[in-house]
Amino acid sequence: MKRRMSNMVTENFSYKVVALFISLILWLTILGRRDFVLSKNIDIDLVTAPGKQVVAQTADHIKVKVSGPRSALKKFIDSSLSQNITIDISQRGEGVIYVDIPLNKIEVPLGVKVLGIRPNQIQAEVVPVKEPSHDEQKGQ
Known part of the structure; x- marks a missing residue:
């Protein structure tokens, strides 16, 4: 069970980091646009x-x-x-x-x-x- 959770987090890790950065940039852009x-x-x-x-x-x-x-x-x-x-x-x-x-x-x-x-x-x-x-x- 622990191995399965660990695989979910580490699998495609680079894609997940890129998606996190893109979502942060979009969030800050929309939030900062007043x-x-x-x-x-x-x-x-x-x-x-x-x-x-x-x-x-x-x-x-x-x-x-x-x-x-x-x-x-x-x-x-x-x-x-x-x-x-x-x-x-x-x-x-x-x-x-x-x-x-x-x-x-x-x-x-x-x-x-x-x-x-x-x-x-x-x-x-x-x-x-x-x-x-x-x-x-x-x-x-």
């Missing part, structure tokens, strides 16, 4: 048609929540230091308008995914540009 979550503020720029201007908007930046590996998130932080989102609202009319923030405008490195943005819509008031009156021009 995605981290990060939030970052990104500025919003609204572009209007000539002769119009934005006088008020509910938010001038958005908070973007992203997830991914630590190295990719570091790239996102470094690249987004100067990142801002420019949204063209020149085709919209005057008055109070609602602008949806498109997810495809947010540039993220490979491996990073956008979990959400807050706010996902901003409100802006667009009015015609006021030309200075003739009397105001003489006063200058």
Whole structure:
């Protein structure tokens, strides 16, 4: 009986050691692969048609929540230091308008995914540009 147990352990021992190492490597790889979550503020720029201007908007930046590996998130932080989102609202009319923030405008490195943005819509008031009156021009 003891000999039989001994044979089970020592038979194909090299294969068993290799299988043990492969399973340990897989286990550590899967266990060590955690995605981290990060939030970052990104500025919003609204572009209007000539002769119009934005006088008020509910938010001038958005908070973007992203997830991914630590190295990719570091790239996102470094690249987004100067990142801002420019949204063209020149085709919209005057008055109070609602602008949806498109997810495809947010540039993220490979491996990073956008979990959400807050706010996902901003409100802006667009009015015609006021030309200075003739009397105001003489006063200058």
